[in-house]
Amino acid sequence: MTTADIVLLSLKEENMKLILSGFSIDYEDAVTTSSKKNEGFEVIDCERLDEWVAVAYSLP
Numbered sequence: 217m218t219t220a221d222i223v224l225l226s227l228k229e230e231n232m233k234l235i236l237s238g239f240s241i242d243y244e245d246a247v248t249t250s251s252k253k254n255e256g257f258e259v260i261d262c263e264r265l266d267e268w269v270a271v272a273y274s275l276p
Contacts (some may be wrong), residue, residue, distance in 0.1 A: 234251075236270070255275075257275060
């Protein structure tokens with residue numbers, strides 16, 4: 217089991233949220249698509265400040 221697997225299990229068991237931030241709008245689609253497609257995260261909130269983005273995710 218990898219560290220990423222352990223983190224995903226912990227997030228799911230504890231009903232915790234994951235926040236990814238510090239990337240620009242140029243990468244928003246790639247980050248969101250990858251998180252949804254590869255790990256099954258759902259977007260629950262998003263904040264933008266000029267070109268910077270932060271997205272909150274949860275596991276279903």
